[in-house]
Amino acid sequence: MRIGELARRSGVSERSLRYYETQGLLQSERTSGGHRHYAESAVDRVIRIQTLYAAGLNSKKIAKLLPCMRDADGRPNEIATPTLVNELTTERDRIDRMITDLLRSRDVLDEVIDTAADGATTDPASLARRR
Structure with missing residues (x-):
């Protein structure tokens, strides 16, 4: 999905999504036209990022924490x-x-x-x- 669709579905601005990418919190692929393309799982990841920000964690801690959290399939990604x-x-x-x-x-x-x-x-x- 493109950035506008991710923004709409997650309730987060496109600007925030770009920031998440620069912080290593979110990844996208680029189309031949240079547009960002996100996987379906990005919606859940963005919501998780927002929850962690709301809890008072900064982007550096979130970046360390995200790989340790369970993915959409319920499997742990990495050991903390x-x-x-x-x-x-x-x-x-x-x-x-x-x-x-x-x-x-x-x-x-x-x-x-x-x-x-x-x-x-x-x-x-x-x-x-x-x-």
């Missing part, structure tokens, strides 16, 4: 090195801390929202100001 496993464990721990912090922030916001909502409906001055 102990160094990569340690790096990924560190990343997972960082994500876990972020999740904990975000949950704590949400709890604080819920308390403020509940307090504000309760105060807004029972405080006569608030009701008078609304009118």
Whole structure:
């Protein structure tokens, strides 16, 4: 498939797809006319790349990780090195801390929202100001 089709099917811009290629995250073949042509499996790979970016990994780590991930057929492509496993464990721990912090922030916001909502409906001055 051509780059426009991959962009449409994966929800990623053509510019991002070109960037992924320069970073070694994605591969294409060139047609005789110089156009990029991607395999069908590129859609899943791009979605996987996007997921890893969303998790906070940078392109260098993603490039090291992708060959170790299972391919579309469910087969592992390569064995992860102990160094990569340690790096990924560190990343997972960082994500876990972020999740904990975000949950704590949400709890604080819920308390403020509940307090504000309760105060807004029972405080006569608030009701008078609304009118």
